[in-house]
Amino acid sequence: MSRILSRLPVTPPTLADVAERAGVSRQTVSNAVNNPELLRDDTLQRVQEAIAELGYLPNRAARNLRTRSSHLVGLPIKAVEEGTANAQMDRFVHSLVEASSAVGYHVLLFTGAQTGDPEDDLPGYDDLLRSTAVDAFVVTDTYLGNPQADWLNDRRAPFVAFGRPWNDPDARHPWVDVDxxxxxxxxxxxxxxxxxxxxxxxxxxxxxxxxxxxxxxxxxxxxxxxxxxxxxxxxxxxxxxxxxxxxxxxxxxxxxxxxxxxxxxxxxxxxxxxxxxxxxxxxxxxxxxxxxxxxxxxxxxxxxxxxQPLEEVAVEVVKALANLLGPPSGDTRGVLLTPTLVVRGSS
Amino acid sequence: MSRILSRLPVTPPTLADVAERAGVSRQTVSNAVNNPELLRDDTLQRVQEAIAELGYLPNRAARNLRTRSSHLVGLPIKAVEEGTANAQMDRFVHSLVEASSAVGYHVLLFTGAQTGDPEDDLPGYDDLLRSTAVDAFVVTDTYLGNPQADWLNDRRAPFVAFGRPWNDPDARHPWVDVDxxxxxxxxxxxxxxxxxxxxxxxxxxxxxxxxxxxxxxxxxxxxxxxxxxxxxxxxxxxxxxxxxxxxxxxxxxxxxxxxxxxxxxxxxxxxxxxxxxxxxxxxxxxxxxxxxxxxxxxxxxxxxxxxQPLEEVAVEVVKALANLLGPPSGDTRGVLLTPTLVVRGSS
DNA sequence: TGACACGGTTTGAACGATCCATTGAACGAT
DNA sequence: ATCGTTCAATGGATCGTTCAAACCGTGTCA
Structure with missing residues (x-):
């Protein structure tokens, strides 16, 4: 029977385990994690000790189910073009991942239908959203005629664009771009x-x-x-x-x-x-x-x-995302950043 | 038989909605999705019609909670090095995402502690795993002395390496590499x-x-x-x-x-x-x-x-992942692929 | 005739977290 | 002593799915 070894040595502790150990209710532990200011100082400390001792981490799936959000943002990646030298995407992706994790989000990659026609990718977006796989998207290719932005806007899907809405100057989604x-x-x-x-x-x-x-x-x-x-x-x-x-x-x-x-x-x-x-x-x-x-x-x-200040772009994108998904503070629709010049031997 | 794309604000249909519409129980719908061979042909068809009409998609969070798996694989990305010309990672990542989605997995990006010392990244792995954020990892940098592989092995964390286990020839984790x-x-x-x-x-x-x-x-x-x-x-x-x-x-x-x-x-x-x-x-x-x-x-x-045949590498990595997470078929520990030569003007 | 096996389907109970309504204690003001 | 208010903490219901066991009608065999 024990031929199949469990992947993790023991089942991870749950909220209930922590609650029992700290001598409080589940909800109190939940509050200690999400709204610590609601607890009295001494209880908070007791709970935090129990959390530390057991090495408790909230179960993502359960939290996602209850809160109806995944804390994931989807980033579509397009096919790698051979000739063109646009490997700069790396820089953006890296910064995006980092900035996202700072506000509790992770980045999920996905590809479209691989038919070349961006039109065909759209159902993929819808599926991810409706199956609660992601909370929002970051789209990076808003060239003229790209249907993504319009389509996502129509569906009220939350997303932030890296690139101006060229075809629709008063589009309502947040964007970040470089001048x-x-x-x-x-x-x-x-x-x-x-x-x-x-x-x-x-x-x-x-x-x-x-x-x-x-x-x-x-x-x-x-x-x-x-x-x-x-x-x-x-x-x-x-x-x-x-x-x-x-x-x-x-x-x-x-x-x-x-x-x-x-x-x-x-x-x-x-x-x-x-x-x-x-x-x-x-x-x-x-x-x-x-x-x-x-x-x-x-x-x-x-x-x-x-x-291009891609690191800054990523930071601004994440700011916009947080504003979109969390409590909206200001509604800065668009951010335009200024690039710099790197001088080398060719000039 | 037109695909119904519901607006986002309305709550998506659930298993229960489909069940009611098809006149069957929840579990039967679940089986129609996951184990269609268990249903009688006519019931299966009825359920499938109901699914199509409502545009039903399983809720990821609920499924993840119940099955204790996220269907996500974590891919750590390291800082972009300025001088070196190794932007080839793009190619690998793209293929990995594509190959993964073919077997129902998505790729989650994450970064380590940014201290430069890979030792500091390790807790990040642990957290992702214990919070059921990911089911497994793909690690790409198994140079000598990199503690990742050993550490993950010790913890029985499921992972596949792109790169041979140089420091431990009889390591037990699956790997893929290029000769x-x-x-x-x-x-x-x-x-x-x-x-x-x-x-x-x-x-x-x-x-x-x-x-x-x-x-x-x-x-x-x-x-x-x-x-x-x-x-x-x-x-x-x-x-x-x-x-x-x-x-x-x-x-x-x-x-x-x-x-x-x-x-x-x-x-x-x-x-x-x-x-x-x-x-x-x-x-x-x-x-x-x-x-x-x-x-x-x-x-x-x-x-x-x-x-390097990075596309093939990705496919093999995903094969190994599927073998690791699904029912184990063979246990091919390592795969070694052969590169090709692209001749250009410099020779 | 009763016991048993079977394919197909249903039912109730998890999974682990958060939401919501409620309770209990503490405290000053009447 | 009573009341109203506020602050902390609690218990039950719930999110949408899958698991395990039970169910049921039919057919087979002793």
């Missing part, structure tokens, strides 16, 4: 200060509002400093190959001395072109990227890049 | 086939058994092909700077025509040296890395690298 234009402005100003005057832009296609915002930071800074932008902008796909190609054309036709890119991926494409033409990144042609990915950190001679 | 020596053998063979004879090794300090294993793949292949290894090996820290320095020294003293590195990080260091000396990676000096990180994919001219 992209401020980032490219930093990069452009930096290059101008270094003496560059013909500074090119390589960004994404026009339907990306995120891309257009970053572009605006470059163009407004150029204008403000009295520099021309005509013929200096290119809009392509977010791949190394596109960046390589676009920079080649720009070098031939517009002779820029520096490139500001909408992503590290595109900037890597520029580095490819420079390497092919025997030009040195930095001394000959300056390049800046966006994201401060690991690639930017290790590629020779180091890629100057705009760094 | 590092086979990987460097692939790289070395590839270089030899390309005509290289003086092939240098840059790896980690001797106390890393993982590093020694990778080194063995290089040295045994060299020996097997009748090539000398004397003076061609260097053991340093896993940083870009160390790789840069070590490759400089080797180039001066041993004149290798190719480098096999224990990591992409070290290989990037070699690329730095080559760039500084005006040497082209590939035509002039060949370089191979290990991990097939995103850096390897985007750095010009592309870094040849050993790619």
């Amino acid at each position: 992209g234009a401020a980032g490219t402005e930093l990069a452009t100003t930096h290059l101008i200060d270094k003496g560059h005057e013909r500074i090119a832009w390589i960004g994404w296609r026009k339907d990306s509002l995120l891309g257009e915002e970053r572009r605006a930071g470059w163009s407004r800074t150029m204008r403000a400093r009295g520099l021309s932008t005509t013929g200096l902008a290119s809009r392509v796909e977010d791949t190394v190959a596109s960046g390589r190609e676009a920079s080649g054309v720009l070098l031939d036709e517009a002779h820029p001395s520096a490139f500001v890119c909408a992503s590290d991926t595109l900037a890597m494409g520029v580095l490819h072109t420079l390497a092919e033409r025997g030009l040195r990144a930095g001394p000959d042609v300056a390049v800046t990227g966006f994201d401060d990915s690991q690639v930017a950190q290790v590629v020779p001679p180091g890629l100057t890049s705009v760094r | 590092g020596a086979a990987g460097t053998e692939l790289a070395t063979t590839h270089l030899i086939d390309k005509g290289h004879e003086r092939i240098a090794w840059i790896g980690w300090r001797k106390d890393s058994l993982l590093g020694e294993e990778r080194r063995a793949g290089w040295s045994r292949t060299m020996r097997a092909r009748g090539l000398s290894t004397t003076g061609l090996a260097s053991r340093v820290e896993d940083t870009v700077a160390s790789g840069r320095e070590a490759s400089g020294v080797l180039l001066d003293e041993a004149h290798p025509s190719a480098f096999v590195c224990a990591s992409d990080t070290l290989a990037m260091g070699v690329l730095h040296t080559l760039a500084e000396r005006g040497l082209r990676a590939g035509p002039d000096v060949a370089v191979t890395g290990f991990d097939d990180s995103q850096v390897a994919q985007v750095v010009p001219p592309g870094l040849t690298s050993v790619r």
